[in-house]
Amino acid sequence: KAGVTQTPRYLIKTRGQQVTLSCSPISGHRSVSWYQQTPGQGLQFLFEYFSETQRNKGNFPGRFSGRQFSNSRSEMNVSTLELGDSALYLCASSLNEDNYGYTFGSGTRLTVV
Amino acid sequence: QKEVEQNSGPLSVPEGAIASLNCTYSDRGSQSFFWYRQYSGKSPELIMSIYSNGDKEDGRFTAQLNKASQYVSLLIRDSQPSDSATYLCAVNEASGGSNYKLTFGKGTLLTVNP
Numbered sequence: 001k002a003g004v005t006q007t008p009r010y011l012i013k014t015r016g017q018q019v020t021l022s023c024s025p026i027s028g029h030r031s032v033s034w035y036q037q038t039p040g041q042g043l044q045f046l047f048e049y050f051s052e053t054q055r056n057k058g059n060f061p062g063r064f065s066g067r068q069f070s071n072s073r074s075e076m077n078v079s080t081l082e083l084g085d086s087a088l089y090l091c092a093s094s095l096n097e098d099n100y101g102y103t104f105g106s107g108t109r110l111t112v113v
Numbered sequence: 114q115k116e117v118e119q120n121s122g123p124l125s126v127p128e129g130a131i132a133s134l135n136c137t138y139s140d141r142g143s144q145s146f147f148w149y150r151q152y153s154g155k156s157p158e159l160i161m162s163i164y165s166n167g168d169k170e171d172g173r174f175t176a177q178l179n180k181a182s183q184y185v186s187l188l189i190r191d192s193q194p195s196d197s198a199t200y201l202c203a204v205n206e207a208s209g210g211s212n213y214k215l216t217f218g219k220g221t222l223l224t225v226n227p
Contacts, residue, residue, distance in 0.1 A: 033215065042219035043157070043201065056214045090156055092215075101147060102215060104156040 002027065004093050004105035012111045018079040021108045025072050025093030032074040033102065034066060037088040046089075049074055081112045115140040117204050119218035128227050132189040136202030136218055139183070145205035146178055146185045151220065152198045161187060192225045199223070 005024040013019050025032050034046040045058035049068035066076040072093075078085055088109050092102035116139045126132045134148075145164055149157035163169045163176040163185065175188040185204075189196055202218040 035217075043217040045214055045216065048214055058214075101159050101162050103159065107156050 004091055004103055006089075006091050006105035006108050008108060009106065010109045010111075012113060013081050014113055015081055015083060017081050018077060019081060019110060020075055020077045021089055021091075021110075023074045023076075023091030023093075023105060025074070025091075026095075026103055029093035029095050029103075030072050031094040031096070032068055032072060033092045033094070034074070034076050035090045035092065036060075037090055037107070038086075043090070046076065078110075083112050086110060086112045115206050115216060117202055117216050117218040119200075119202050119221050121219075121221070123222040123224060125224045125226060126192050128192060128194060128225055130192050130225075132192045132196065132223055132225070134187040134189075134200050134202075134221050134223070136185045136187075136204075137183055138185070138202075138204045138216075140204065140206045141180075141183065143204045143206050146176070147203040147205070147215070148174075148176060148187045149201040149203060149217075150198045151201060157201055189223075192223075194225050194227050197223060197225050 007022045031050045033048040035043045037043050047066050048056040052068045063079045068074045088107045090104050090107045092104045094102050118137045120135045148161040150160050151157045161174055161176040163178045166178050166180055169176045173190045177186045199220040199222050201220045203215050206216050
């Protein structure tokens with residue numbers, strides 16, 4: 001059974017650019033959540049999608065957005081990149097809508113220069 | 114702001130000892146509690162979940178939950194060098210209706226010395 005797949009694994013972008021990250025959840029999982037992980041702040045919640053609907057959003061600026069497709073695959077987009085957006089972006093999927101335990105993908109390491 | 118706090122560490126124990134990791138949370142409405150292990154350079158991996166007050170054992174791991182004290186802990190018996198990792202406490206907070214979100218503590222770095 002395939003795990004949570006995130007692409008790409010690594011990205012280097014320039015300030016002001018935008019970036020799109022992709023996440024394919026475990027087959028059958030309908031809930032997908034996104035987290036930003038940095039050494040200083042730990043894991044910070046970005047947003048959560050269930051059946052193509054954003055159910056929760058964390059305290060991030062509007063430059064951070066996401067969506068989920070009918071096959072449960074999800075994308076997140078960051079526009080007008082800032083140096084502080086450099087982080088590991090983790091996607092996690094869960095089987096049911098009450099989020100009883102996540103399975104994380106390997107993450108996308110974004111570096112903004 | 115709802116928070117999840119963990120003992121800051123780092124925690125160092127000798128091989129074979131018991132490692133004790135602690136976590137407190139602020140949201141009394143929280144219903145589900147999880148411990149994740151994260152090796153350096155890897156993504157978090159779910160190792161324990163607990164939903165009711167008391168102890169839950171799985172092999173060398175025991176999770177303990179006390180909702181009245183808003184406290185959850187993880188005990189690792191017979192610690193092995195392979196247990197050296199950052200342990201993340203996560204709490205499923207009720208953010209409205211049935212829409213829960215998982216809030217993580219900043220983690221405790223555990224080192225098990227041979």
